[in-house]
Amino acid sequence: MPNLTPEEIEIKEWKYTGYQHYTRFIASDNDYLVFRRFSVLSTRVSLALQDEIVVLEHELAELDNRLSEKHAPDIHNGSFRADKADKVSPIASARAKLLHGKIFHKLKEYNEFMFHYSHLTNRPPVPTKDATSLSNWHENHLNAIQDEEAAYITHTEDLFSLVSNPKSPLRNLFEKSLHFRIFRPWQVKRKDPENAILSFATEAKPFETLGATAAYSAVLMVFLQIGK
Numbered sequence: 665m666p667n668l669t670p671e672e673i674e675i676k677e678w679k680y681t682g683y684q685h686y687t688r689f690i691a692s693d694n695d696y697l698v699f700r701r702f703s704v705l706s707t708r709v710s711l712a713l714q715d716e717i718v719v720l721e722h723e724l725a726e727l728d729n730r731l732s733e734k735h736a737p738d739i740h741n742g743s744f745r746a747d748k749a750d751k752v753s754p755i756a757s758a759r760a761k762l763l764h765g766k767i768f769h770k771l772k773e774y775n776e777f778m779f780h781y782s783h784l785t786n787r788p789p790v791p792t793k794d795a796t797s798l799s800n801w802h803e804n805h806l807n808a809i810q811d812e813e814a815a816y817i818t819h820t821e822d823l824f825s826l827v828s829n830p831k832s833p834l835r836n837l838f839e840k841s842l843h844f845r846i847f848r849p850w851q852v853k854r855k856d857p858e859n860a861i862l863s864f865a866t867e868a869k870p871f872e873t874l875g876a877t878a879a880y881s882a883v884l885m886v887f888l889q890i891g892k
Contacts, residue, residue, distance in 0.1 A: 698823050700823060727755055
């Protein structure tokens with residue numbers, strides 16, 4: 665790939681950045697593994713599956729009632745084996761097929777969905793600083809990701825962290841007080857798609873900026889080591 669200027673990249677972030685670099689950024693830190701729960705949709709699917717099972721439940725109850733009537737064949741309604749006998753009545757056979765067929769598979773689908781959804785609802789919420797970090801990335805890389813596809817970040821109440829990452833109170837305080845990783849003066853701009861340079865929104869002279877960067881990095885490393 666030919667060398668590109670920051671200006672060329674900025675004009676066509678969608679071409680030179682895109683998901684290739686966005687996914688690399690997200691994968692660089694577990695804090696950025698943020699996704700939507702789709703709570704409303706999941707709840708609606710849960711209710712729909714539940715209702716489908718209710719319908720099957722009513723069908724089974726209707727067959728039970730028909731086989732319990734006085735004029736019905738003398739079928740042993742307390743035996744699963746009787747429903748599977750060779751000369752059993754069509755109604756009893758239908759009951760066995762319904763129970764071991766549609767009801768079994770629908771319950772399996774329902775239970776698996778509810779099991780995974782219950783685990784998803786127990787995932788920790790996304791800290792504001794992590795959601796802000798992702799939003800800042802999109803602000804610094806306008807049009808790198810299509811707006812409709814990047815909009816998931818705006819559903820703050822529906823987001824969850826894929827990985828639990830407990831931190832000490834000291835580290836949490838340090839990150840919060842210094843706006844760690846989302847510090848506004850920091851903006852990432854690349855010379856080309858594979859390399860990045862760090863620029864500061866400051867009027868300081870180059871050697872002053874370099875000195876400030878070194879000092880900040882040294883203090884940061886000390887606190888991160890203490891906070892682990």
